[in-house]
Amino acid sequence: MAETEIISNSESNDQFFEGVEKLIEIWFTPAKQADLRKITRQQWEKVLKIVRCEIISFTKSEQVDAYVLSESSMFVSRRRWILKTCGTTTPLRCVRAVLALARDTAGHARVHNVFYSRREFARPHAQLTPHDNFDSEVELLDSFFGDGRAYIMGPEKDCWYLYTLLPLEGTVAALEKEHREASEASAGCAGCEPDQTIEILMSDLDPAVMSIFTRAHSASAHHATKESGIDKIIPGMVIDDYLFDPCGYSMNGVAKDGCYMTIHITPERSCSYVSFESNVPVSSYDEVVARVLHAFRPGRFVLTVFATPDAAGSAAPRQLKSFSSLCGYEQKEAQYCRFSGYELHYALYAKFPS
Numbered sequence: 001m002a003e004t005e006i007i008s009n010s011e012s013n014d015q016f017f018e019g020v021e022k023l024i025e026i027w028f029t030p031a032k033q034a035d036l037r038k039i040t041r042q043q044w045e046k047v048l049k050i051v052r053c054e055i056i057s058f059t060k061s062e063q064v065d066a067y068v069l070s071e072s073s074m075f076v077s078r079r080r081w082i083l084k085t086c087g088t089t090t091p092l093r094c095v096r097a098v099l100a101l102a103r104d105t106a107g108h109a110r111v112h113n114v115f116y117s118r119r120e121f122a123r124p125h126a127q128l129t130p131h132d133n134f135d136s137e138v139e140l141l142d143s144f145f146g147d148g149r150a151y152i153m154g155p156e157k158d159c160w161y162l163y164t165l166l167p168l169e170g171t172v173a174a175l176e177k178e179h180r181e182a183s184e185a186s187a188g189c190a191g192c193e194p195d196q197t198i199e200i201l202m203s204d205l206d207p208a209v210m211s212i213f214t215r216a217h218s219a220s221a222h223h224a225t226k227e228s229g230i231d232k233i234i235p236g237m238v239i240d241d242y243l244f245d246p247c248g249y250s251m252n253g254v255a256k257d258g259c260y261m262t263i264h265i266t267p268e269r270s271c272s273y274v275s276f277e278s279n280v281p282v283s284s285y286d287e288v289v290a291r292v293l294h295a296f297r298p299g300r301f302v303l304t305v306f307a308t309p310d311a312a313g314s315a316a317p318r319q320l321k322s323f324s325s326l327c328g329y330e331q332k333e334a335q336y337c338r339f340s341g342y343e344l345h346y347a348l349y350a351k352f353p354s
Helices: 041-051 091-106 134-145 172-188 207-213 221-228 286-296 316-321
Strands: 007-009 014-016 022-028 055-060 064-069 072-077 080-085 111-119 149-153 160-164 196-205 238-243 249-254 260-266 273-278 298-307 329-339 342-351
Touching (some): 041 072, 055 238, 064 249, 064 260, 111 298, 134 160, 196 207, 196 286, 207 221, 221 249, 273 286, 286 298
Antiparallel strands (some): 064 072, 196 273, 196 298, 238 249, 249 260, 329 342
């Protein structure tokens, strides 16, 4: 969270920061010698000026470069680029520049797939164009990628927006056939790669937990990471964390196998918000979700899971669909979608009344 993004309400003396992030993920078609990591830090810095944020810290594994930003994070691997930014940043404005760098510097000429998603903003009218409404975001994305698909899931105040190039799958039989064919062909298909991602977007956080992520309570980011239990959510990650002044927290974690996790925290009582995301290849998310909820104790959260049929967690969306309660939380809304090559689960949870 950037200090300059805080908006003060003079009547209540509360401070507001838009913790809800915009997440853009672009996969490029594999090409010989092509690698997005050829793009230099200086080139990325120019791109991020368009977005209205900057690089704070950097770490990497053999497979992924991970940047902590003044507003959230960026991940760069051979053929996938992920940018996740909060506040009033404008990530979609940089897409044209990224596509040019991918082509001219990295050697990637073709886009394989695109995912753009976000939860409903707390203050949508404070956002800058095109992020002030989803229709404008879709229009800009279509200008880059052609005829994409736009989806809105969940109730109005807790809805989740998604733009992707993936079409919805028509029937269960067709999906099962595609899964069989994908599994048989994946070994010899250069464009096939197992993929799964979980996001937990939390609001109405426990004030006692949120106080950890302030300079008044924690002397360092390392202290906040340890006290909150973030370091135990997915063991084995190399953690790059940052504690903002006077409050706010961001971290990236990377593993030797190329997996990542990222957490961003807006602790102000009037607008508390936490996001968790990871592509760790587990067969079940039960333990990960339980650790996240134990660490942050949200009042409400949106959970999304994407998985390809050849991923370790390919059954996770179907497993989550059957949950009626989760660690003391009640499922308020759930949607389950079958895309061509992916399955998606969206769910909204709230604490059981005490």
